[in-house]
Each structure stands twice: as C-alpha cells, then as structure tokens.
Amino acid sequence: MNVVAATGRLTLDAIGEIGRIANFAARGGTAWFVGPFYWRAFGGALARIGYASLPVVGLTAIFTGAALALNIYEGALFNVEAFLPQILGVSIVRELGPVLAALMVAGRCSSAMAAEIGTMRVTEQIDALSTLSVDPFKYLIAPRIIATTLALPLLVLTADIIGVYGGYLVSVYALGFEPTHYITNLVDFLSVDDVTSGLLKAAVFGFLISVMGCYYGYKSRGGAGGVGSATRTAVVAAAVAVLASNYLMTSLLVEV
Amino acid sequence: MASKPKKILIRDLDKAFGDNQVLRGVNLDVAKGQSLVVIGGSGTGKSVLIKCLLGLLKADKGVIEIDGVNIARQTGGDRRLMAQQSGMLFQGAALFDSLNVWENVAFRLIYAERKSRKHAREKAIDCLAQVGLAPEVGDLAPAELSGGMQKRVGLARAIASDPEILFFDEPTTGLDPIMADIINNLLVERVKALGATTISITHDMASARKIADEIAMLYQGQIIWRGKPGEVENSGNPMVDQFVHGRAEGPIQMQVRRDFTSRR
Numbered sequence: 001m002n003v004v005a006a007t008g009r010l011t012l013d014a015i016g017e018i019g020r021i022a023n024f025a026a027r028g029g030t031a032w033f034v035g036p037f038y039w040r041a042f043g044g045a046l047a048r049i050g051y052a053s054l055p056v057v058g059l060t061a062i063f064t065g066a067a068l069a070l071n072i073y074e075g076a077l078f079n080v081e082a083f084l085p086q087i088l089g090v091s092i093v094r095e096l097g098p099v100l101a102a103l104m105v106a107g108r109c110s111s112a113m114a115a116e117i118g119t120m121r122v123t124e125q126i127d128a129l130s131t132l133s134v135d136p137f138k139y140l141i142a143p144r145i146i147a148t149t150l151a152l153p154l155l156v157l158t159a160d161i162i163g164v165y166g167g168y169l170v171s172v173y174a175l176g177f178e179p180t181h182y183i184t185n186l187v188d189f190l191s192v193d194d195v196t197s198g199l200l201k202a203a204v205f206g207f208l209i210s211v212m213g214c215y216y217g218y219k220s221r222g223g224a225g226g227v228g229s230a231t232r233t234a235v236v237a238a239a240v241a242v243l244a245s246n247y248l249m250t251s252l253l254v255e256v
Numbered sequence: 257m258a259s260k261p262k263k264i265l266i267r268d269l270d271k272a273f274g275d276n277q278v279l280r281g282v283n284l285d286v287a288k289g290q291s292l293v294v295i296g297g298s299g300t301g302k303s304v305l306i307k308c309l310l311g312l313l314k315a316d317k318g319v320i321e322i323d324g325v326n327i328a329r330q331t332g333g334d335r336r337l338m339a340q341q342s343g344m345l346f347q348g349a350a351l352f353d354s355l356n357v358w359e360n361v362a363f364r365l366i367y368a369e370r371k372s373r374k375h376a377r378e379k380a381i382d383c384l385a386q387v388g389l390a391p392e393v394g395d396l397a398p399a400e401l402s403g404g405m406q407k408r409v410g411l412a413r414a415i416a417s418d419p420e421i422l423f424f425d426e427p428t429t430g431l432d433p434i435m436a437d438i439i440n441n442l443l444v445e446r447v448k449a450l451g452a453t454t455i456s457i458t459h460d461m462a463s464a465r466k467i468a469d470e471i472a473m474l475y476q477g478q479i480i481w482r483g484k485p486g487e488v489e490n491s492g493n494p495m496v497d498q499f500v501h502g503r504a505e506g507p508i509q510m511q512v513r514r515d516f517t518s519r520r
Contacts, residue, residue: 038367120352127312128350131423132413133339133368 028141050151065166102205106238110213114234117217152206260287269318280477293468343414358394
C-alpha cells in the first residue's frame, strides 16, 4: 500500500469533512435570520439542554471545586489561606468550569441530538418535514444550535458558582479556613475578564457541541447501526472540538 | 373525446448514485384526478422516483412538470410552494414521535400555514374522523398506535391541508390483509373526496388493483409497461407477467440471487 497516497487521501477526507461541517454549521446557525421562528421547538431544546443539564453540571462542579481545594492545599508552601481561593477561583472560572461543563453537555446532549435526529432521518421523519413544507434546518437544527449556544454560558456561570462553593465547603469545614477570608481573597483576585472569558468560551463550546450532534445525526444512514455510529462519532467529535477550541481560545485570550 | 389535462408530466428523468444508475430516462404522465400506481421489485428505483417528484432528491437530468411548471431544478422556497399542494403517506408513516397524534396531523397547519393551535386541532380531529379514528386518539403518542392506526394517522396528515396531489409509498406494507384492504378502501375514498391526483408505489398487487386507475411497471430504472388494472394479468410483457404472478423463474433476476450465485 502506498503510504503517501493513503495519507493524502485521509487528509483530503478530513478537510472535506471539516468543510461539510462548516457548511452545515453556517446553514444551521443562520436558518433563523429569516422567519418563520419555531419558538416552541426552541423552548423545548432550551429546557432539555439547559435546565435538564443543571444537576449533572452542578455535581461535576461541586466535586471538582472540592477536590481542587484539597490539591491546592497540599501543594501550597506558604500563605495557603490567601492563595487557595485565588488559584481555585481562576482555575474554575477560566478553565475547569467551561471545559468540564462543556464535556458533560457534550456527553449528555450531543449524543441525544445525534440519536434523535438520526432516528428521525432513518425513519423518514426528516423527509416528512420537507413534504409538510417545513425546512428541517429551521425546525430541527437552528433551535438546537441557538439553544445550546445560549444555554452553555448560563450553565457555566452556575458551574462557576457551585465549583467555587465546593472549594469553600472543603476550605472552611475540612481545612478550617476563615469563611470571610476565603470570600474576600476570591472576590478581590478574580476580575470581570476572568468570568467573561470563561463565558465566551462556553458560548463557542455550546455552538460546537450542538453542530456536532446535529450534523452527525442529520447525515446518519442505515438503521439502528447507523444511528449508534452517528451518536458515538458526535460525542467524540464534540469532545475533541471543545478541547481543541479551548486551547485555541486560551492562546488568544491569555497574554503571554 | 378530449383527454384530461396532465397534472404531472415526467420526461427523460435520470438519477444515479455514484456508478449506480437508478433511473434511466423515466417517462410518465398523470392526468388530473387520476390514480397511477407504479409497481416494481425492491431496488428498481420506485422510492427514488417518488423522492425526485417530492424534491427530496435532485434528479440528474430530465423534466418534472406540475401543472406545466418544471420543478426539477427548483430548490428552496419555490420547491416548498409545490410541496404545499401535495401530501405524502410514507411507508412507515414517519410520524413525529415527539408530538402527539393530533399535532402530527395538524403539523403543516401549525408550522407551515401558521394557523392557530385551536383551529389546527379542530381540523386534525376532523381529519382523524375521516380516516375512522376517534377524537381521543388525537391525544395519544404515535408509539401507542398499531401499524394500521399509524397508517391512518399518516393518511390524515397527508390530507389535512386538502392537497391537489397525493403520494403513497407502499401504503399497505407491513399490514395484515384485512387491515391492508381497509387502508386501500380509505385511500380510494379519501382521494375521490379530495379529487386529488395520486402516484403510489407498491409491490402489493392487491393494493395496486384496488387503488389504481392505471398501473405502470418500473424495471431497471425505466417504465417498461403501462395499462389498466384489468390488463395487468395479460399484459403480454414477460417481466410484468413474472412480477404480477410472483414467480422466481423468469426474465427478472433478483440482485440477491445473482450475488449468491457469484459467491459460490
């Protein structure tokens, strides 16, 4: 087998796939620029993606905050009572909150989107939408993309608060810190930019997660096996997209 | 006697998927108010033909005229205008399982025609009654219905906006003979009531004889015979004859048989 030819083919396939995803994202993301708007579909997506993800995101955040507090405490050499809330706050708000919440939503929602849309594809429900004069991109794709892009920053904001609270619980009740010191050190150190950069990342993650879920579901073929494969690929692609875009955005946001 | 005006006219329609040429110059026309049934074995291109007519697939070449307007190259909004005057009953009914039955039936009214939910629900209940379903069925989920009931709901959805053209994809597949006959009767009755032009695809000959004004047979991507239901038994075409009588031996060689033979 010619290795160069195979590598070239794989590269071309990958570039082609990225192009198709970008085209799909542009079509899905702009489908609501012109009406009609399906608010009921949007509300349902917002409730499923945002509200229903709160418990899993909250649990992830509180345990991460708590574990992070213990790790920082063990690693600190001096003045731990001042540094712990600062390091914990920045870590949660800038990095761990957005990334962990996004990964949880990717696992929970991109798989659900791919499975739901994929099942609709293989059972001809998407064809039925077209025959009923309803654009599938307006009814199925745009509401999910917009809902996830809006919901993830709100989820991350919640995760930030809960994560910091998890650190507070460990610091105060297990490590014996003074509660007011914890809060003062945290609030004094954190800047608005720290919070907004995390929320900006979250919006991008939300967009990418929903695009992956919708894209792989929409193009799934071949019955239950095809839907299973689409679901698996959607979750992996969403997680990789979150982690890769996180690095790219961090390198742009952080002044080195 | 003057012939009826053509509602649908198809000329030299081609469609291929890669190297697989599925439709090879299909020519068909359907007069206004006529019911044409396209028969043919699995994999002969029946579903591709109907999807090209519905705009779900784009034909590679050829003409599809509806009321004299070529829609083969139309996309987006123009194509949706055509879709507004047609209804489709899918093989598996293709009901939206996230919505209940009445919302399925009223889907086009709510989401495309932007009618109020109250008005749409009344119309949906009326359509359900036309296909023999009680109003209470409207509040059930599609998953709670039997196959026959799902077909009825699919038919109710197809006729909800009083379309001029109806497409039926294997309307009796998966149903027992009695339920299949009930569905056939419903199709005939509803189509007559609407005065619609219909194209159905099926390999169920009992269904074809019952709902067709004319039958056409598709084989290897081409229409090889067309005639009245009464003529199909004695078509004089060996391929039609083999298909109608369901014989394994004859000029039509099924793909599965060729593959099996080649592997031995």
